[in-house]
Amino acid sequence: MKKYTYTEKKDTRSGFGDGLTELGRENENVVALCADLTGSLKMNAFEDENPDRFFQVGIAEANMISMAAGMTIGGKIPFTGTFANFSTSRVYDQIRQSVAYSGKNVKICASHAGLTLGEDGATHQVLEDIGMMKMLPGMTVINPCDYNQTKAATKAIADHVGPVYLRFGRPKVPVFMNEPFVIGKAISLQEGADVSIFATGHLVWEALQACEELAAEGIHANVINIHTIKPLDNKAILASAAKTKCIVTAEEHMINGGLGDSIAQVISQNNPMPIEYVGVNDTFGESATPDQLMEKYGLNAAAIVSAAKKSISRK
Amino acid sequence: MPTISELEKTASQVRRDIVRMVNAVSSGHPGGSLGCADYLVALYQEIMKHNPSNFNMDGTNEDLFFLSNGHISPVLYSTLARTGYFPVSELSTFRKLNTRLQGHPTTHEGLEGIRIASGSLGQGLSVAVGAAQTKKLNNDDGIVYSLHGDGEIQEGQIWEAAMYAAHNKVDNIISTIDYNHKQIDGDISDVLDLGDIHAKWQAFGWDVMDMNGNDMQNVVDTLNEAKSHLGKGKPVMIIMKTEMGQGVDYMMGTHKWHGNAPNDEQLADALNQLEETLGDY
Numbered sequence: 232m233k234k235y236t237y238t239e240k241k242d243t244r245s246g247f248g249d250g251l252t253e254l255g256r257e258n259e260n261v262v263a264l265c266a267d268l269t270g271s272l273k274m275n276a277f278e279d280e281n282p283d284r285f286f287q288v289g290i291a292e293a294n295m296i297s298m299a300a301g302m303t304i305g306g307k308i309p310f311t312g313t314f315a316n317f318s319t320s321r322v323y324d325q326i327r328q329s330v331a332y333s334g335k336n337v338k339i340c341a342s343h344a345g346l347t348l349g350e351d352g353a354t355h356q357v358l359e360d361i362g363m364m365k366m367l368p369g370m371t372v373i374n375p376c377d378y379n380q381t382k383a384a385t386k387a388i389a390d391h392v393g394p395v396y397l398r399f400g401r402p403k404v405p406v407f408m409n410e411p412f413v414i415g416k417a418i419s420l421q422e423g424a425d426v427s428i429f430a431t432g433h434l435v436w437e438a439l440q441a442c443e444e445l446a447a448e449g450i451h452a453n454v455i456n457i458h459t460i461k462p463l464d465n466k467a468i469l470a471s472a473a474k475t476k477c478i479v480t481a482e483e484h485m486i487n488g489g490l491g492d493s494i495a496q497v498i499s500q501n502n503p504m505p506i507e508y509v510g511v512n513d514t515f516g517e518s519a520t521p522d523q524l525m526e527k528y529g530l531n532a533a534a535i536v537s538a539a540k541k542s543i544s545r546k
Numbered sequence: 547m548p549t550i551s552e553l554e555k556t557a558s559q560v561r562r563d564i565v566r567m568v569n570a571v572s573s574g575h576p577g578g579s580l581g582c583a584d585y586l587v588a589l590y591q592e593i594m595k596h597n598p599s600n601f602n603m604d605g606t607n608e609d610l611f612f613l614s615n616g617h618i619s620p621v622l623y624s625t626l627a628r629t630g631y632f633p634v635s636e637l638s639t640f641r642k643l644n645t646r647l648q649g650h651p652t653t654h655e656g657l658e659g660i661r662i663a664s665g666s667l668g669q670g671l672s673v674a675v676g677a678a679q680t681k682k683l684n685n686d687d688g689i690v691y692s693l694h695g696d697g698e699i700q701e702g703q704i705w706e707a708a709m710y711a712a713h714n715k716v717d718n719i720i721s722t723i724d725y726n727h728k729q730i731d732g733d734i735s736d737v738l739d740l741g742d743i744h745a746k747w748q749a750f751g752w753d754v755m756d757m758n759g760n761d762m763q764n765v766v767d768t769l770n771e772a773k774s775h776l777g778k779g780k781p782v783m784i785i786m787k788t789e790m791g792q793g794v795d796y797m798m799g800t801h802k803w804h805g806n807a808p809n810d811e812q813l814a815d816a817l818n819q820l821e822e823t824l825g826d827y
Contacts, residue, residue: 297703
């Protein structure tokens with residue numbers, strides 16, 4: 232069993248900001264737009280180094296998204312930055328028509344996703360964004376798990392031609408990923424034959440903690456990081472499922488429409504078996520610290536351990 | 547360069563195309579299309595620097611046009627075809643299964659001349675402003691044009707884009723509002739009055755001009771003058787007075803033909819009023 236440790240905690244949004252800064256130096260076609268949240272999105276360095284390629288749009292997200300679509304005409308690669316809620320539900324029609332249907336090369340970069348936004352509460356804690364974005368034809372949906380993966384994903388999406396939704400978060404979380412990042416390619420972090428745990432975003436670290444707890448009880452989990460929810464790595468999912476015969480999915484998102492739904496589709500059509508879902512169950516969030524919320528809503532290692540045992544019992 | 551008389555003849559043919567296209571599928575939006583025929587013909591055949599025979603998405607060093615009120619697609623499709631973007635015969639496929647001429651314009655089917663999907667209102671000004679920003683970044687002296695319905699500016703996003711363009715001195719754009727005073731549910735003054743449309747755009751920091759959109763000479767002159775207003779720190783907005791249904795008497799002076807197609811008898815009546823100048827498709 233591999234041992235995953237960390238020496239520091241960093242926020243995934245800083246991974247985005249640092250990736251964007253490097254892109255600014257490497258690719259002159261990369262431009263960035265922000266709706267009055269430059270500091271929160273960690274876009275300050277890009278702005279400082281590339282004032283001509285940074286576009287402050289004010290509190291006007293609809294204009295930002297459609298403008299980004301227009302900016303692709305002439306070869307620019309726009310990265311938009313605001314909170315996940317304002318990157319998706321607020322501007323869904325703009326994304327649908329001006330970006331997705333029009334096939335524009337826009338990168339929608341969304342911070343403060345999910346419950347770990349914390350004290351600001353449910354108005355800002357979008358838990359439906361993965362579902363909304365994965366329903367759009369041609370949209371790539373990525374939810375990296377730590378600083379390193381977010382930075383790598385930020386750089387990778389600049390080379391991918393087509394619309395992308397990149398989702399990351401606010402709190403400082405363990406930095407532990409060193410595996411290379413390839414869009415659409417799942418990463419197996421722990422090998423095991425008793426249960427498959429497919430996790431995305433902040434829940435990947437929790438899945439690794441759950442794996443250790445399960446191992447102490449003699450249960451061996453195959454932990455797989457699904458950073459790309461669309462296109463989904465069906466091959467990796469089916470190979471793991473064929474071995475373990477039961478599944479847990481884990482995400483900081485609504486169960487309806489999330490990663491678990493996507494995996495259930497693949498499994499039900501190819502190799503039906505028990506699936507347990509760790510996610511938010513049809514409810515809004517609330518104000519509290521991130522840790523308190525993740526515990527209350529069952530989005531931590533303990534919840535994954537419990538789900539794994541239940542899934543195994545249903546084999 | 548075509549003469550005013552030649553442009554007027556082309557506009558007459560475009561109007562014939564419009565009523566025939568919507569009649570053939572018993573759907574579509576003839577009213578606003580007829581009203582904007584003179585503007586679009588002037589733009590594409592006299593004003594814009596562009597390359598109809600070799601369309602590419604980026605339009606580098608070309609002028610670009612964005613139709614924000616996508617429901618008047620018939621006038622855009624006809625004008626594009628009559629300007630050489632795609633075969634005129636393709637107009638017969640409008641709104642039919644597997645067509646590139648979708649009910650509302652889209653890039654999705656690869657139709658030459660279309661650079662963005664539109665139909666859901668209020669997005670096109672932002673798109674045009676974005677394209678104008680990229681032209682500035684690329685040191686491309688092409689001009690960006692956009693057209694909007696008057697009812698469309700009830701959408702809040704229009705004013706987001708208006709504020710952005712003025713604040714950022716996007717002065718390589720000439721936008722136009724089709725001010726025919728009508729929307730689907732009736733007169734704009736009854737549905738949701740726009741108030742003093744000139745004062746609003748001026749207050750938002752735009753250089754505002756007036757145009758009679760159904761007088762070809764005035765359209766050409768105003769658009770040429772608008773070009774001379776560019777590069778001076780302000781985006782340009784033309785308030786274009788038109789008559790919905792222009793050219794077909796029974797469609798004028800009412801909002802009834804915003805989104806209704808004429809039947810065969812009505813079509814014959816309309817065609818009797820519109821000279822066939824370039825040959826029907």
